[in-house]
Amino acid sequence: xxxxxxxxxxxxxxxxxxxxxxxxxxxxxxxxxxxxxxxxxxxxxxxxxxxxxxxxxxxxxxxxxxxxxxxxxxxxxxxxxxxxxxxxxxxxxxxxxxxxxxxxxxxxxxxxxxxxxxxxxxxxxxxxxxxxxxxxxxxxxxxxxxxxxxxxxxxxxxxxxxxxxxxxxxxxxxxxxxxxxxxxxxxx
Amino acid sequence: xxxxxxxxxxxxxxxxxxxxxxxxxxxxxxxxxxxxxxxxxxxxxxxxxxxxxxxxxxxxxxxxxxxxxxxxxxxxxxxxxxxxxxxxxxxxxxxxxxx
Numbered sequence: 614x615x616x617x618x619x620x621x622x623x624x625x626x627x628x629x630x631x632x633x634x635x636x637x638x639x640x641x642x643x644x645x646x647x648x649x650x651x652x653x654x655x656x657x658x659x660x661x662x663x664x665x666x667x668x669x670x671x672x673x674x675x676x677x678x679x680x681x682x683x684x685x686x687x688x689x690x691x692x693x694x695x696x697x698x699x700x701x702x703x704x705x706x707x708x709x710x711x712x713x714x715x716x717x718x719x720x721x722x723x724x725x726x727x728x729x730x731x732x733x734x735x736x737x738x739x740x741x742x743x744x745x746x747x748x749x750x751x752x753x754x755x756x757x758x759x760x761x762x763x764x765x766x767x768x769x770x771x772x773x774x775x776x777x778x779x780x781x782x783x784x785x786x787x788x789x790x791x792x793x794x795x796x797x798x799x800x801x
Numbered sequence: 802x803x804x805x806x807x808x809x810x811x812x813x814x815x816x817x818x819x820x821x822x823x824x825x826x827x828x829x830x831x832x833x834x835x836x837x838x839x840x841x842x843x844x845x846x847x848x849x850x851x852x853x854x855x856x857x858x859x860x861x862x863x864x865x866x867x868x869x870x871x872x873x874x875x876x877x878x879x880x881x882x883x884x885x886x887x888x889x890x891x892x893x894x895x896x897x898x899x900x
Contacts, residue, residue, distance in 0.1 A: 660864070661868060663861065663864075664861050664864030664865050664868060665861075665865065665868075666861075667859065667861040667862075668861055714840070714843060714844055714847070715844060717840040717844075718817055718820075718840045718841045718843065718844035718845075720840075721820070721821075721824055721836050721837050721840045721841050722816075722817060722820030722821070722823075722824070722841050724824070725820050725821075725823040725824030725827055725828065725837055725841070726820060726823060730827065730828070732828070732829065732833060734829070734830065734832060734833050753878075753882060754875070754878035754879065754882075755878075757839050757840075757877075757878045757881050757882065758839070758840060758843065758878065760840075761836070763832065763835055763836050763839065763881060763882075763885060764882050764885075765832065765882070765885035765886060765889060766882075766885065766886040766889050766890075767886075773889070775832040775833075775835075775836075775885060777833060777836055
């Protein structure tokens with residue numbers, strides 16, 4: 614997922630294809646933090662296993678080893694900065710996300726169906742201000758669901774956004790998204 | 802009644818899939834087409850998943866449908882970004898149009 618690269622990278626020039634995927638851990642999480650993450654991952658995997666097998670008890674013979682092995686990958690993966698969700702921010706984000714994805718889909722569907730498509734496509738850049746890791750990944754993925762915007766590329770500390778209509782107010786839309794992601798991850 | 806509501810959701814979902822395909826065919830370049838596929842088809846799947854979940858018999862089925870929606874939504878946003886980034890890079894290598 615998006616990581617640091619040399620700040621000298623020019624926004625006009627494409628970044629190295631994989632440079633933005635290199636993980637550069639800022640500080641290693643402590644051992645208890647890793648065990649907490651192990652338990653969290655195990656809980657999520659157990660829920661997925663339960664859903665896939667329809668809560669069958671006899672499937673646990675495979676499920677328990679599979680869940681433990683999957684969660685143990687936490688110790689094999691490079692450490693990444695931890696994050697936590699705010700319950701209130703999560704609820705607000707989910708509702709807003711649902712409304713925005715409907716708006717985005719209706720907008721693009723109307724454009725696709727209109728006899729004269731109202732398109733003024735182009736690229737704009739926006740500075741990445743959120744902390745790296747989960748908040749930034751969430752930001753980049755949600756841009757694509759907002760009406761008229763698509764996260765096209767990461768160049769240094771900027772995201773290059775493709776817009777269906779470049780006359781829309783990108784700064785206001787993405788600023789609002791940033792504020793919601795800050796609330797979601799209980800930042801500041 | 803519930804079945805009718807579920808059928809309406811699935812019907813609306815299909816409409817968004819058709820709109821996404823229309824965008825794929827009509828939009829002028831790869832970036833605009835990605836908008837159509839990531840947004841319209843994404844909502845289409847969400848509506849169909851919601852409609853099918855209403856008809857599901859067990860909670861495990863509902864969870865499975867939710868998992869399908871979640872992973873498709875994640876894969877769609879991520880692959881949309883990767884395709885756009887790749888298109889930008891290859892376009893600029895051959896000195897193609899930018900902006």
